[in-house]
Amino acid sequence: MIIPTIDYIEPVFRPPSEANSFILQVTNGCSWNKCTFCEMYTAPQKKFRPTKDDQVLADIRSTASNWPGVRKVFLADGDAMALSYRRLEQILIWLNEHFPNLQRVSSYCLPRNLKNKSIEELQSLNRLKLDLLYVGAESGDDLVLDRVQKGETRESTIAALEKIKTAGLRSSVMILNGLGGTRYWRQHAMNSAALVNAAQPDFLATLVVSFPMGDQRLKQHFPEFQLPDQQQLFEEVKLFLETTELQDTVFRSDHASNYLILKGRLGKDKETMLEQINFAIQRPDAAGLRQEWQRGL
Numbered sequence: 001m002i003i004p005t006i007d008y009i010e011p012v013f014r015p016p017s018e019a020n021s022f023i024l025q026v027t028n029g030c031s032w033n034k035c036t037f038c039e040m041y042t043a044p045q046k047k048f049r050p051t052k053d054d055q056v057l058a059d060i061r062s063t064a065s066n067w068p069g070v071r072k073v074f075l076a077d078g079d080a081m082a083l084s085y086r087r088l089e090q091i092l093i094w095l096n097e098h099f100p101n102l103q104r105v106s107s108y109c110l111p112r113n114l115k116n117k118s119i120e121e122l123q124s125l126n127r128l129k130l131d132l133l134y135v136g137a138e139s140g141d142d143l144v145l146d147r148v149q150k151g152e153t154r155e156s157t158i159a160a161l162e163k164i165k166t167a168g169l170r171s172s173v174m175i176l177n178g179l180g181g182t183r184y185w186r187q188h189a190m191n192s193a194a195l196v197n198a199a200q201p202d203f204l205a206t207l208v209v210s211f212p213m214g215d216q217r218l219k220q221h222f223p224e225f226q227l228p229d230q231q232q233l234f235e236e237v238k239l240f241l242e243t244t245e246l247q248d249t250v251f252r253s254d255h256a257s258n259y260l261i262l263k264g265r266l267g268k269d270k271e272t273m274l275e276q277i278n279f280a281i282q283r284p285d286a287a288g289l290r291q292e293w294q295r296g297l
């Protein structure tokens with residue numbers, strides 16, 4: 001675990017797999033910040049703005065003086081890819097100069113922010129060790145995406161994922177279990193599977209939708225939303241996994257929000273994971289599920 005000496009604008013979020021990365025806050029907040037299920041950057045101090053170059057360089061220098069052996073860097077906050085190609089290139093050059101053991105740089109990525117970057121530019125960033133982009137697809141269903149104000153469609157997300165793959169970077173896709181509510185769960189599951197089938201990402205994760213501050217924002221545009229119960233969430237993940245046709249994707253359902261922890265490689269572990277879900281549906285008392293207090297929301 002790297003404990004940086006730099007001052008972050010809190011709160012700062014990162015994927016679970018970036019626990020050992022140096023978190024470099026090259027932007028504050030999220031450039032979109034309209035998704036009605038997302039409370040990550042709603043605090044007043046999290047209004048979106050890029051971090052000034054001199055601040056980014058100062059944060060890199062101070063971390064390099066304490067932890068010169070940094071191998072992994074995560075560019076925060078919600079969408080560092082909102083920065084222009086030139087700024088990203090400069091930041092990656094600084095990271096490579098200051099961390100001789102640097103292996104990979106990663107970031108969250110909104111599909112729309114790849115539209116203004118060419119394949120050649122992404123390849124150039126990849127040569128500077130930008131390697132993994134986390135894409136919060138949330139759903140592959142356009143009605144659900146519209147209801148939650150995601151500002152993306154299945155096709156726009158697939159296009160971004162294809163661009164990432166063509167440029168030689170890896171992608172990690174997140175799908176939100178429960179986002180279709182009790183009414184649209186089937187189409188949410190099946191169209192989310194269609195999205196990942198088309199994109200064949202390197203990594204795939206499911207998280208459970210949750211509203212620590214209440215669902216009033218979501219219901220403004222999605223009044224028919226009802227949060228599925230635990231059994232319904234399992235049925236949805238089951239339908240999603242059944243519909244996937246993935247060749248070699250690492251699947252994780254181990255975020256703190258998940259009741260049932262699943263890990264494996266899709267497709268080879270698909271049947272094993274479906275058996276685990278079936279067992280959780282039939283014997284929730286014996287399936288070793290996370291209790292509410294363990295979900296860390």
Ligand code: SF4
Pocket residue numbers: 030031032033034035038039040041078110136150
């Ligand atoms: S794009 Fe991501 S970080 Fe931004 S509001 Fe939507 S879910 Fe939240």
